[in-house]
Amino acid sequence: MIDFSSVSIRVFDAADTDAVIALWLEAFPEYGDASRPQRNPRLSIANKLATQPELFFVAVREGRIVGTVMAGYDGHRGWMYSLAVDLACRRHGIGTRLVKHAEAALAARGCPKVNLQVLSAKVDVRGFYEALGYRVDEVVSLGKRLDFVCDAG
Numbered sequence: 089m090i091d092f093s094s095v096s097i098r099v100f101d102a103a104d105t106d107a108v109i110a111l112w113l114e115a116f117p118e119y120g121d122a123s124r125p126q127r128n129p130r131l132s133i134a135n136k137l138a139t140q141p142e143l144f145f146v147a148v149r150e151g152r153i154v155g156t157v158m159a160g161y162d163g164h165r166g167w168m169y170s171l172a173v174d175l176a177c178r179r180h181g182i183g184t185r186l187v188k189h190a191e192a193a194l195a196a197r198g199c200p201k202v203n204l205q206v207l208s209a210k211v212d213v214r215g216f217y218e219a220l221g222y223r224v225d226e227v228v229s230l231g232k233r234l235d236f237v238c239d240a241g
């Protein structure tokens with residue numbers, strides 16, 4: 089029986105990069121989608137380190153990275169991205185703790201609402217967020233890729 093009481097959450101450190109990428113490659117199969125080469129986890133991390141790096145959190149257990157979440161606040165809304173928990177550590181409350189940690193950090197900045205996007209195919213993940221109070225907004229999500237920037241969004 090694994091003891092998960094020792095899991096702690098702290099701000100990402102550059103030395104965590106390889107461990108975080110390994111975790112994401114397992115948690116987000118879409119990173120391996122050849123039709124979406126813009127998804128580059130290393131660049132995504134570098135970009136985040138240049139923009140509100142204090143809102144990039146990792147969950148650590150016995151020195152090993154077992155979870156991640158990125159948040160950002162643009163002065164109007166907060167956003168959450170890249171929530172992932174190591175496959176072997178799921179269903180022990182780590183995802184919930186990461187979300188609540190990110191929410192608290194956003195709230196501390198005066199952020200009134202947090203948004204996030206879930207791929208439509210991830211039905212289970214919607215249940216996870218709904219249990220945490222998230223509801224589907226009656227909006228259509230639009231996006232536009234800015235050609236001069238290659239990012240992971």
Ligand SMILES: CC(C)(COP(=O)(O)OP(=O)(O)OC[C@H]1O[C@@H](n2cnc3c(N)ncnc32)[C@H](O)[C@@H]1OP(=O)(O)O)[C@@H](O)C(=O)NCCC(=O)NCCS
Pocket residue numbers: 115116170171172173174177178179180181182183184185205206207210212213215216217219
């Ligand atoms: C989503 C994810 C982060 C959840 O992490 P986790 O640590 O397992 O979540 P928790 O243990 O805090 O789960 C809390 C509750 O959410 C619900 N839940 C979590 N995963 C679920 C699943 N696969 N199916 C159904 N309900 C689920 C359950 O009600 C669970 O409580 P319970 O274990 O007491 O039944 C994890 O499954 C993951 O990394 N998935 C792959 C990456 C991903 O899709 N991230 C989301 C991007 S938007």
